[in-house]
Amino acid sequence: MREEFRLGGVDLGMDGDRSSVVISASGILTAELSAATTPAGTSEWALAPPLLYFRGVPLTPAGDTMTLTVDDDASDDYDIALYFIGHRDVRGTLTVRPDGLLIFTGLVTSDGVNPAQQLTVSQRLRGMGD
Incomplete structure (x- = not known):
């Protein structure tokens, strides 16, 4: 699987320079995963691309992966x-594979105005699986 930031079926690309992932020795995840571009039709008013974040989240070991x-x-x-x-x-589900690929698959929930949308984000942890 390659790095991607797919929102509502559209791959917005991953911005590796704006994204960061840290997993502590005790399995606590802090990550900011940034798309490279904004969705079509939003560039006039969107100040920044979408950003998926996890802050201080404990991961559960499941064999060679963490979930x-x-x-x-x-x-x-x-x-x-x-x-x-x-x-x-x-x-959804967040998985960190042994080859260093972090994958989130799930939904962005409806906020009452915008409908729920499928979300798939994958980012390679730097220094792992290279």
Whole structure:
């Protein structure tokens, strides 16, 4: 799988320079994963591309991988969201593979104005699996 930031079926690309991932020795994840571009039709008013973030989130070891189920409980307990114009909740699964690829697959939830959208983000951890 390659690096991507796919929102609503459109690959906006990954901005590796604006993205960062840190996993502590105890498995605590802090990550900011930035798209490279804004969705079509938003460039006039969007100040920055979408950003998926996880702050201080404990990952669960599952064999050679680490995982997190992002559900209502995880969203209530930790700082997890997609930021694009405003903060929107996400639901899905985050996996860190042994080859150093971090993958989130799930949904950006509806905020009452915007419909729910499929979200797939994959970012290679620098220094792993290169």
